[in-house]
Amino acid sequence: MITRADVDALSRLGSDQWPIVSLILRVDKERIDDDYTIRLKNLLREAADTLDDRFNPQQRKAVLEDLERIREFFRDEGDRFGRGVAVFAASQAGIWQVHELPRDVESQIAIGFEAHVAPLIKILEQLEPFVTCLIARDSARLFYGRLGKFEELQQIVDEEVPGQHDQGGWSQARYERHIDEHARAHFKRVADELFHIFEEQPYRWLILGGPDEVVAAFLEQLHPYVRERHAGTVRVLMEANINEVHEESCEIIRRWILDEKLRAIEMLRNEVLSGDRGVAGLEPTLMALQQGQILTLLVDDSYQAPGAVCLNCRSVQREGGTGQQCVFCGGPLQALDNVVPEIVTGAFRQGANLLFLTQPETQEPMRDLGRIGALLRFSLTSQSEG
Structure with missing residues (x-):
């Protein structure tokens, strides 16, 4: 793949x-x-x-x-x-x-x-990988995959966590503390395994599944690099089949991605209104691309716009016909029916984050922003002052 x-x-x-x-x-x-x-x-x-x-x-x-x-x-x-x-x-x-x-x-x-x-x-x-961990006080199941592919890595069972029949003559409080100590040791073992997987096969998201109090206690044991990837919790049983776990995990990720895009649109709107680190519309976005300024590109997936690309320096321009000269290097231009793919590729080469707006919930709030825009690496105010 x-x-x-x-x-x-x-x-x-x-x-x-x-x-x-x-x-x-x-x-x-x-x-x-x-x-x-x-x-x-x-x-x-x-x-x-x-x-x-x-x-x-x-x-x-x-x-x-x-x-x-x-x-x-x-x-x-x-x-x-x-x-x-x-x-x-x-x-x-x-x-x-x-x-x-x-x-x-x-x-x-x-x-x-x-x-x-x-x-x-x-x-x-x-293609972004994720891990799903179903966690209980004495067992865990670990899965690794992507939106289109999913596999179970391993099951972890801690047979040393005592059950109710093991209480014997212990006091209730002492017995419960004993169970808690074993559960914490189990959580630590699973947390270490998740960090080991992250080191070997880095993943973007971590999905957890289990009772709320167990998930909360388990989160405390995770390495910060792993904990910051926690995207949500699935409501499935430890015995759930792999297809159910995959489906529920993908739903969590889809919601996370949608929320990320909505937050980015709102941030773009605020930055454009303040005239600081945001531009909206085709021409300002093209200028930001030319200056290597784009931190995050937001684009309506159905948006198209004609323009031209320079065959020499690869700059993308709003106007220009085939055979005309590039305004930046004087090289020959090639007219294009749609320059958006060139903008996307150029921003990707510069290491920008790219958010494609494919759903009505994200496309509608971008309409008055020109359907394309960018959050910038540097403040427009500081640039103008410099």
Whole structure:
């Protein structure tokens, strides 16, 4: 499965001479009425039919050869993919990469001198790993996964925590203290294991499950790095099946992501009104991108805007036709029907956090902010004073 590191490397993949074919293909074999081979055939034909004057005869010939190579690849090996696939091909430049993707991808193809990675950046939140821990005073179950994949790592049972039949002649208070000591030792053991997992396979979120008083006591034992990842608590029994645990955990994460986006929109609104660390609308966002200012990019997932990109310095501009000069470096411009993918990729390269607003609850409050905006790394006030 593709990783954030893979997407980061792909965002910097380019060739000065040879065009790169970027194919994103949804492969959903569970639907017998949705044949991915037909979708692939249509995409390859569309790409071949739309080769334009950006490419010279040698480049067009190379692209057609890469399209044929992709067709043959899926003919021979397509059946081994069960979700989605991304292929990047420029054989003359020695580029051939294949990555498996989550199922929720939109099929598309693009040809240019850089890899088209904006669709992959959008699915990164599906790739963020999380751990779910069902915790009791004498046992625990640990799970590791993502929104699309989930597995149980281990079960931990502490047989030394005494039960009611072990009380013997002890006083009730002394016996309860004895149980509490064993429970704390058990919590510490599980907490240490969660920290060990974090060191080996870092995760973004921790989901807990168990009685409220047990979860509260367990949280106190967690390492701060692990505790700060606590996103919520699921209401499932210790004996719940893995599918139920996964479904409930994903619901917690979806709510967490939605809340994060709503908080970011409100923060953006406040920063724009104060004229400090926020910009809204296409042109201010483009200027912030050019200055390397974007800390967090917020964009309505359905938003599109025409513009141009410089083929030399890769700056994105609101206006300019193919063949015109870049206002920053004087290089040639290429007109685009939609510059939003270029903005997304540029912000990603700069290490910005990207929030795609896909739900009505997040899209509606962004309308009066121009449907695109950014929280900034530095204050606009301090910049103007400097």
